[in-house]
Amino acid sequence: MRNYPPEPFRIKVVEPVKMTSQAEREEEIIRAGYNTFLIQSEQVYIDLLTDSGTTAMSDAQWGAMMQGDEAYAGSKNFYQLERAVQEVYGFKYVVPTHQGRGAENILSRIMIKPGDYVPGNMYFTTTRYHQEANGGKFVDVVIDEAHDSQFDHPFKGNIDIAKLEMLVAEVGAEKIPYICLATTVNLAGGQPVSMQNMREVKDFAAKHGIKIFQDATRCMENAYFIKKREPGYGNKSIKDIVREMMSYADGCTMSGKKDCLVNIGGFLALNDTDLYVKACELVVVFEGMPSYGGMAGRDMAAMARGIFEAIDYPYLEHRVEQVRYLGDRLIAAGIPIVLPVGGHAVYLDAKRFLPHLAQDEFPAQTLAAHLYIESGVRSMERGIISAGRDENGNHRYPKLELVRLTIPRRVYTYAHMDVVADAVIALYTKRETIRGLRFTYEAPSLRFFTARFELI
DSSP: OOOOOOOOOOOOOOOOOOOOOOHHHHHHHHTTOOOOGGGGGGGOOOOSSSSSOOOOOOOHHHHHHHHHOOOSSHHHHHHHHHHHHHHOOOOOOEEESSSSSHHHHHHHHOOOOOOOOEEEOOOOOHHHHHHHHHTTTTEOOOOOEEETOOOOOTTOOOOOHHHHHHHHHHHGGGGOEEEEESSSBBGGBOOOOOOOHHHHHHHHHHHHHHHEEEOOHHHHHHHHHHHHTTTTTTTTTTHHHHHHHHTTTTTEEETTSSTTTTTTTTEEEOOOOHHHHHHHHHHEEEEHHHHTTOHHHHHHHHHHHHHHHHOOHHHEEEEEEHHHHHHHHHHHTTTTSSSSSOSSSSEEEEHHHHHHHHHHGGHHHHHHHHHHHHHHHEOOOESSHHOBBOTTTOOOOOOEEEEEEEOOTTTTTTHHHHHHHHHHHHHHHHHHHHOEEEEEEEOSSSSSOOOEEEEE
């Protein structure tokens, strides 16, 4: 039997939660239009909607918040954050933002012009929105194995260099402002990118004069997988691995609400002085002054501390292996999930879980809603609803139709994972009774946040 590391922390503060009755949950899911984003959090027993901003901060982080410098300009906490990013990530310039999508907005505005193409290792919802809103077109260049939930590949997030070559041959390198390299790949199941692949992408980009920007939101988890799976990295520190990863990029966007272990905040990191000047102009318009960018001083203080806590190996080992524990329990019970288990979530394969539902009946959205009814566990759809519609108004049909069980950092115990596993297994035994959904309201963009449904 596999050994899983115990929690490398003691619990100082607790938040009471309650288990509602199934009748109460049925009433709540109808009120929410069968959209788990619209469920009131007080009606949730175990909340696996996201790991974004749901981290439990450390005593050191809370202490740092008490020393927040809320100066409108030149906050000392900005310089703490800047030094932390420079030391751990290795980039020269730091532009703070309110969260990751603020950094995506600024990067897209300074880099993309109408008619451009932005290749990336599988789309992410807000990232693609910003790219397309600025006139670009996203092109998926992830390896084919990433679209197969059952293919067990150690670095399923890798970019396919041949696909990049084909894109350059088709549109020309001058039409590609940058390559968007996500570490890890969320919609593939939290899958990592190998260091070897990052080097190959860097060589390709240098050859064609194309920049690389990492979506570094979960780069610490990516570094952990490199340490465990890639030859030559077993004895390297997480910090050294992260620095090497980032050395193959021209900058990164970061949602600090994940690997920086805070509840709000993000940043855009850059090496190019001209791009930094442009970013500072836009951060004033959309976020705030370049020395706070949408964050309070206390939040920057907590993030600066969190960056160093996130490279602590015992923390990171427990974080990833707790996710693995839930995945292993489901695999043992024959539940169809994405293989291998990723770094931040376990993904249920809704097509295999509910094979009697067509993709137009929204199996992942349906499964997430019924898991909540069954157990009070909240999860998230990552399938046809998240993929949205194309420029002609037609549904995009992703090969992966998934429900994401996202584990917040330092929040839940292995006992909570057992509750989740038991709930999924119980639902699987009666899966044939589950009916699909149809829209009653659909937002024109990023519809998964606010759409409403009813049972077919």
